[in-house]
Amino acid sequence: MEQQHQQDSALTPLTKPKDFGKSDYGCEHYKRRCKIRAPCCNQIFPCRHCHNEVTSNLSNPKDHHELVRQDVKQVVCLICNTEQQVAQVCSNCGVNMGEYFCDVCKFYDDTDKGQFHCEECGICRVGGRDNFFHCKKCGSCYSVSLRDNHLCVENSMKNFCPVCYEYLFDSIKGTTIMKCGHTMHMDCFHEMAGQNQYRCPICSKTVCEMSAYWRSLDEEIQATAMPEEYQNEVSILCNDCNNTSNVRYHILGHKCSHCNSYNTRRISTPDNQ
Template sequence: MEESSVTQRQEESAKIQYGCEHYRRRCKIRAPCCNQIFPCRHCHNEAMSSLSNPKDRHDLVRHEVQHVICSLCDTEQQVARVCSNCGVTMGEYFCEFCKFYDDDTTKKQFHCDECGICRVGGHENFFHCQKCGSCYSVLLRDNHLCVENSMKNHCPICYEYLFDSVKGTAILKCGHTMHMDCSAEMARQNQYRCPICSKSVFDMSRTWEILDAEIEATAMPEEYRYEVKILCNDCNNTSEVFFHIFGHKCCHCNSYNTRRIVPQ
């Protein structure tokens, strides 16, 4: 009983001492791709992506990890939750498939068989969308525009791969995806178009009303009173409207998210 209490105290102490900026854990991993030891796959990827020779840069495939090193006794061993030498639990959360360890269980980690990786946030709060190919919040069930394998792309703002990113992801009205932080930064920069398809991703009705008023109050000189052909990015319809320096309004959906079609 006394030995068990000592081991428990060691584990509690080790939760604070060991790990990295990404995860608290009591083991390191040996990367099979380069045979080097790192605290986690993110540490490996950051180190490898900064190598001077582009040919040497590479990412670690999490499922290929076979060996871990206990942080308490330095014993290298096959992937397992408990150290084969000192008996310490190397991670309160452990996924044998992903070779993933983490002591911070407040993240509510869970493994999605269909994604093939571990997610955070609690299994009960997510569902797997078969068409989009990823887990989404249950709030989006039957409430989002599906784009096939939309998460298996890079964020159009920061270009980080979205599928296994640790950052939160937003689904835009058009169905394309990006990081929540990147979407918020777009809004701060007054960028309202999807970087991929150019459709409006925010409610622009108030902005369009302001443009209506400004255009009505600002008459164009006689030499600029001619019609132009436009294509609407929001509804994909074409219109012929009078030219105005402030913008051109779609005759079909009333959006100003349009572009002028220049005759060839």
């Protein structure tokens, strides 16, 4: 340890190797060898997410604000503590303050995540440029597996997750596009599915493969006769195909006559038929 300290101290400004201290510094969001000075409040933070977490918890709601990443002008090197203009290499000690660096987003990261800057999104993405394409109608980058294979909803990513209400466009969490075209966090989608919630929270359309469950309902309804006083017709609206049907009332559910979905809702009652 003492020998290592002597070697480190012998490295004078502009003589440290560029990878010195790689992955040894940073925060829970990014490994990087610098902090940023937030121009909005003139405070120093490890990254913009750290800034936003602190400011969103301030006691006065009027003080809540988010950092605009492109506005950052000054950074502080964590190796030599020199504050300087945004650049990849420290002007004093010569280390890379981030192995990945984007001058547009003022973004540094020592961990290889396949980062790339999307000009149309205007921000950096992760996962490898060759693995993504930019959907102009949806307004965001999606996996190439979804090219010509998803329902476009205009600016669907420039909205809040309907479960946790975090802004999706620049969220660091993984997202998924549902069959209806609306978008939400992948974790939120799995949590919703785990609670047997199969409808999109935005449009109420079915977002999972439900054909096996519909067949099971067919069998249950056929095996469960309703009392004579409830054997009336009701009008239903299908959330999936938006058609209306007149069907026999049943407490277990009502099947759309057009698409066979049970994702329906009554628009009349047995009493007023």
